[in-house]
Structure formats: C-alpha cells, structure tokens
Amino acid sequence: MEFKDFEKGLSRLEHIVGELEKGDLALEKALQLFEEGIKISKLCSSKLEEAERKVEILLRNEEGQLVQSPFEASKGKGAEE
Amino acid sequence: MQPRQLTLSDTRRIFSVSQLVNDVKFQLETNFRDFWVKGEISNLRTPPSGHIYFTLKDASAQIQAVCFRMQARYLKFQPEDGMELLARGSVSMYPPRGQVQLIVEHLEPVGSGALQLAFEQLKKRLGKDGLFDQSRKKDLPLLPSKIGIVTSPTGAAVQDILRVLQRRNDRLDVLIFPATVQGAGASQEISAGIRFLDTQTEVDTIILARGGGSTEDLWAFNEEQVARTIFQSGKPVISAVGHETDFTIADFVADIRAATPSAAAELVSGARKELFNRVGHLTQRSSQAIQLIVKRKQHRLRQLTASRGFVNAETRLRIFLQRLDELSSRLTKALPLFLVALQAELATQSTELGRQASLHLKSNQQRVQSAAQRLQAYSPVAVLERGYAIVTTLNGVIVRDSSQVADGDTLDVQLARGRLRAKKESDHGV
Numbered sequence: 337m338e339f340k341d342f343e344k345g346l347s348r349l350e351h352i353v354g355e356l357e358k359g360d361l362a363l364e365k366a367l368q369l370f371e372e373g374i375k376i377s378k379l380c381s382s383k384l385e386e387a388e389r390k391v392e393i394l395l396r397n398e399e400g401q402l403v404q405s406p407f408e409a410s411k412g413k414g415a416e417e
Numbered sequence: 418m419q420p421r422q423l424t425l426s427d428t429r430r431i432f433s434v435s436q437l438v439n440d441v442k443f444q445l446e447t448n449f450r451d452f453w454v455k456g457e458i459s460n461l462r463t464p465p466s467g468h469i470y471f472t473l474k475d476a477s478a479q480i481q482a483v484c485f486r487m488q489a490r491y492l493k494f495q496p497e498d499g500m501e502l503l504a505r506g507s508v509s510m511y512p513p514r515g516q517v518q519l520i521v522e523h524l525e526p527v528g529s530g531a532l533q534l535a536f537e538q539l540k541k542r543l544g545k546d547g548l549f550d551q552s553r554k555k556d557l558p559l560l561p562s563k564i565g566i567v568t569s570p571t572g573a574a575v576q577d578i579l580r581v582l583q584r585r586n587d588r589l590d591v592l593i594f595p596a597t598v599q600g601a602g603a604s605q606e607i608s609a610g611i612r613f614l615d616t617q618t619e620v621d622t623i624i625l626a627r628g629g630g631s632t633e634d635l636w637a638f639n640e641e642q643v644a645r646t647i648f649q650s651g652k653p654v655i656s657a658v659g660h661e662t663d664f665t666i667a668d669f670v671a672d673i674r675a676a677t678p679s680a681a682a683e684l685v686s687g688a689r690k691e692l693f694n695r696v697g698h699l700t701q702r703s704s705q706a707i708q709l710i711v712k713r714k715q716h717r718l719r720q721l722t723a724s725r726g727f728v729n730a731e732t733r734l735r736i737f738l739q740r741l742d743e744l745s746s747r748l749t750k751a752l753p754l755f756l757v758a759l760q761a762e763l764a765t766q767s768t769e770l771g772r773q774a775s776l777h778l779k780s781n782q783q784r785v786q787s788a789a790q791r792l793q794a795y796s797p798v799a800v801l802e803r804g805y806a807i808v809t810t811l812n813g814v815i816v817r818d819s820s821q822v823a824d825g826d827t828l829d830v831q832l833a834r835g836r837l838r839a840k841k842e843s844d845h846g847v
Binding site: 342394407 | 559560570579589592595613695697700702703704706707709710711
C-alpha cells in the first residue's frame with residue numbers, strides 16, 4: 337500500500353468493520369475480511385509510525401538543476417525577510 | 418526694412434520640418450525632465466503591445482500621455498478613466514505626428530494609496546475570474562507525508578514551522594524551495610517555487626510562508642502572478658503570510674489560509690495521533706466483531722451436534738473443525754501483536770469445541786455399548802422362551818454339574834416367565 341493510499345486503506349478498513357459488525361457473514365468470508373482488515377490496520381499503523389522527519393532544501397547545482405540537500409536550520413532567529 | 422530676397426547666401430534660419438520638430442523635441446526633453454504632474458485620466462487605451470495610452474487633463478488643458486510596457490509592468494494598479502493621478506515622467510515629442518506627449522515613468526493614484534487601490538482592483542478582478550470560489554478549494558490530505566514550503570530559508574517563518582513540527586513530534590518530510598519573498602523578482606520566485614513543488618510527486622501539500630512585515634514587504638503575495646499560480650496548483654496550497662491581521666490576495670486564492678506560519682504547521686501535523694487512535698479503534702472493533710461471529714457459529718455448531726442428525730453431522734463436524742483449525746492458523750499469521758489475546762481466546766474456544774465434540778462422540782459410543790450389553794443380557798430370554806431353564810444356587814452360581822449341589826440344597830430355577838424354588842433329592846446319575 338502506498339503512503340498516499342492511506343486514506344483508501346482507512347476507508348476500506350471502515351467498510352470491513354461495518355460488514356463484520358453486521359454479523360451475517362459466512363465464517364469463511366468473515367475471516368477473510370478480518371484478515372484483510374488486520375493487514376490494512378498493520379499497514380496503516382506502520383505508515384503512521386515508520387516515517388522519520390527529513391528536512392531538505394532545494395539548491396542549484398553547477399548545471400543549474402535543483403537538487404535536494406539536507407537543510408540545517410540555523411540556530412539563531414533568522415531575519416524577518 | 419528691405420524686402421527680403423531669397424538667395425543662396427540667405428541669412429534667414431530655415432528649418433526643415435524634421436529639423437524643427439527634432440529641435441523642439443530636444444528642447445522639451447532637456448527642459449521637462451523627471452517631474453510630477455497631477456491630472457485626471459481620460460480616453461485610456463491599452464493595446465496588446467502592453468503600452469498604456471491616455472489623456473491627462475484638468476479643467477482647461479490636456480496632454481497626451483504614454484506609459485510604455487517596460488514601465489507599465491511595474492504599476493501596482495490598473496489605471497482607469499476618471500482616475501485622479503500623480504504621474505512622474507518627462508515631456509517628449511512624437512515626430513511623425515508632431516505631437517507633444519508625456520512619457521510616464523510612474524503613476525500613483527491620488528487619495529487612497531496605490532497599493533491599497535491595486536489590492537482592491539486585483540481582488541475584484543480575480544474574484545470575478547473565480548479564483549476565490551469555495552468550490553475550487555482542495556482539501557488537505559488526511560495524512561500529509563511531505564510538505565513543500567516556499568519561503569526564505571533564512572527567515573523566521575521556516576524556523577517557526579520546523580519548531581512546531583518538532584514540538585508535535587510529527588514525522589512529516591519537509592522540502593524547502595528557497596525564494597526571495599519581498600522586493601524585485603519575489604513574485605516570480607514564489608510562483609516558480611509553487612510550480613516546482615507541484616511537480617514533485619512526493620510533495621502533497623504546499624505552504625507559502627513569510628513572517629510579518631509592512632504592506633510593501635508582503636506585496637509579492639498580492640501579485641496576480643502568484644495568485645494565478647496558486648490557483649493552478651494541483652496540490653493544496655496553504656498561505657501563511659504575515660501576522661493574523663494581514664490579509665493578502667494569496668490568502669484568498671489559497672485552499673487554506675493559516676493565520677501564521679506556525680498555524681500552518683499545526684494544520685498539517687495534527688492528524689497523525691488522531692489517525693493512530695482511529696486505526697486502533699477500528700481494529701479493536703473488527704476483532705470484537707469476528708469474535709462474535711465465531712461464537713455464533715460455534716453455538717450453531719453445538720446445536721447441530723446435539724441434534725438427531727448427529728451421525729451425519731459428525732462428518733461435517735470433523736470437516737468444520739479442520740476448517741476452523743486451518744482458519745485459526747491463518748488468523749494467527751494475520752494477527753498483529755496487539756491481537757494476540759484474541760487469538761489465544763480463539764484457540765481456547767477451538768479446544769473447547771473439540772472437547773465437547775469428542776465428549777459427544779464418547780457418550781454416543783457409551784450409548785451403543787450399553788445398548789449392546791443390555792442386548793446380551795436379554796438374549797438368554799430368547800433361549801428360555803424355547804423351554805430351557807437356568808438353575809442357580811441361592812447365591813447365584815449357575816449349576817452346570819449335579820455334583821455342584823448336595824442333596825437337600827435349595828436351588829433357584831429361572832424360566833422364560835417366573836422362577837421356582839426347588840430342592841435336590843438325589844442324583845439320578847447321567
């Protein structure tokens with residue numbers, strides 16, 4: 337599941353819970369859904385946990401192309417520019 | 418005075434028209450340079466060339482005026498007929514027509530400030546073009562993953578944003594597009610930043626950030642170019658310019674206006690914890706629901722095994738138990754740690770189910786056995802029916818040999834119906 341699919345995953349999970357809570361599913365189907373739900377839940381949770389904040393700034397290289405470089409936030413308060 | 422004669426050595430000064438006009442032009446340009454003049458605009462024309470032509474007049478005089486494209490570009494507002502203006506420029510002449518004209522370098526409205534006027538004009542125009550339509554506003558993603566920020570890398574705004582993200586311990590990635598946010602070229606750089614970040618696939622939200630400042634300092638965010646670029650962005654744009662009380666055109670066009678850069682950071686970072694809880698809650702609900710479903714099926718299964726069709730059901734039960742086993746193990750594989758408890762519960766229930774099923778089997782076996790025993794017990798009756806009797810001693814030993822019994826002993830005789838007491842008199846011999 338892609339990060340941007342987080343929203344899709346979440347709404348699928350909501351749908352699954354709704355189906356399960358209706359309670360009239362065949363066992364096999366219910367377990368299948370449950371399994372899928374758990375899988376989505378795990379993915380969503382890991383998406384929420386996994387990322388590490390990365391701060392980058394675009395700088396021009398010698399060829400004039402923009403490249404992403406780490407941004408060191410200066411400690412002092414920057415000028416109100 | 419002698420009549421003048423036209424000779425080759427004529428001393429009169431005769432100009433060609435071109436010379437005259439150019440001379441006048443030179444005089445005008447030398448003597449009327451860089452002054453301010455006040456008047457009212459009329460007969461305004463704005464051809465595609467980008468130059469602005471108009472007549473500047475007052476109650477009793479008028480002069481043709483032109484503001485060339487190069488200068489017109491820097492006008493903050495749009496001149497309109499009837500507008501009272503201060504114009505800075507110089508006088509010149511347009512030789513092809515011999516027309517004196519005012520070359521305008523700069524225009525300022527009289528009364529309200531030029532910037533205020535420009536702001537109102539642009540706001541009105543962009544509003545008419547639908548740039549502020551609520552229906553065109555995009556939602557922020559539920560869980561932003563990478564924020565693009567167009568801002569000055571040395572400004573306070575970027576620090577404020579990073580500080581908030583740090584404090585909220587959010588794991589958002591940040592990509593900064595460094596831009597000059599005031600002065601010449603600022604609106605071009607800001608627009609370029611928005612366009613660039615819009616092309617970056619991982620970036621899902623764009624913030625325009627700038628700390629507080631005067632109206633002039635914030636002016637780039639009131640430029641049409643910036644407004645149109647924001648409007649065209651495929652990704653939601655948050656404007657976070659100046660302080661709470663500062664409103665810019667960018668604020669009106671942006672999908673969301675944040676009062677300050679810090680507020681923008683709060684907007685993009687709040688959701689994570691809440692979403693975490695939501696996912697947890699949904700997961701809990703789904704495990705409760707599946708438990709309930711399994712319990713219900715087990716209940717039905719018990720009803721089934723208790724019914725008369727049991728022999729038939731026994732096979733079904735085995736299959737079912739096997740399936741349950743198999744599904745349990747699949748479940749185990751699917752189960753995250755926080756649901757181990759549920760898995761254990763399921764295991765217990767499966768075991769319980771198996772135990773009950775085997776109890777049931779056992780009790781059936783017992784029933785069959787006891788039936789068989791009873792059957793055996795009853796079988797001699799059939800023999801007696803044919804006229805045989807069973808003779809036993811009083812203590813119940815079956816008598817198979819006459820020597821087992823002494824003369825005078827009492828015997829018990831079991832017949833097909835009823836029993837007798839008998840006494841042995843003697844052996845008859847065999």
